[in-house]
Amino acid sequence: MPSAPSQRRKPAAGKAGIYLDSSALVKLYLPEPESESLDSRLRGRRDLMISELSMSEVLSAVARRRREGALSLPQAYELRNALLSDADSGSFRRLHLSAAIHREAERILLGAESVGLRTLDALHIALALSAPAASVATFDFRMRAAVEQAGLKVLAVSP
Numbered sequence: 001m002p003s004a005p006s007q008r009r010k011p012a013a014g015k016a017g018i019y020l021d022s023s024a025l026v027k028l029y030l031p032e033p034e035s036e037s038l039d040s041r042l043r044g045r046r047d048l049m050i051s052e053l054s055m056s057e058v059l060s061a062v063a064r065r066r067r068e069g070a071l072s073l074p075q076a077y078e079l080r081n082a083l084l085s086d087a088d089s090g091s092f093r094r095l096h097l098s099a100a101i102h103r104e105a106e107r108i109l110l111g112a113e114s115v116g117l118r119t120l121d122a123l124h125i126a127l128a129l130s131a132p133a134a135s136v137a138t139f140d141f142r143m144r145a146a147v148e149q150a151g152l153k154v155l156a157v158s159p
Helices: 022-028 035-042 052-067 073-089 099-111 119-130 141-149
Strands: 018-020 048-051 093-095 135-137
Touching: 018 022, 018 119, 022 035, 022 052, 048 052, 048 119, 052 073, 052 119, 099 119, 119 135, 119 141
Parallel strands: 018 048, 018 135, 048 093
Antiparallel strands: none
């Protein structure tokens, strides 16, 4: 399992960095394919950004694993506490949803012609653009295409 985010990085204020969508953030807390590669790629970074939206989606994945029997209730709460502790510690720059972010996501949704963009993906992209992030870490194929269409880079992570 990857090392705890709070042990490896603190954000640098005011610099463009990497926005982690939920498909990337979850890999830092739950062992999944590419977890180790992503952890290695991000280790030492001081410019990582997450959103409250990503945190909720990660905890949804934790809850799903608990329902499936892969995690016990104490393990699920341990992961929740680790995520919240890391977010509160400043390991990540936290981005918040606002009316302006929703309006930008709506603009992105209406402008997406070649990508079947989902609402949450548009919100993630709007958050990354608002930061501003230079790139987005995502493991979702549709999200990758939408990120590139929005003019952002996708963080390359190789196994």
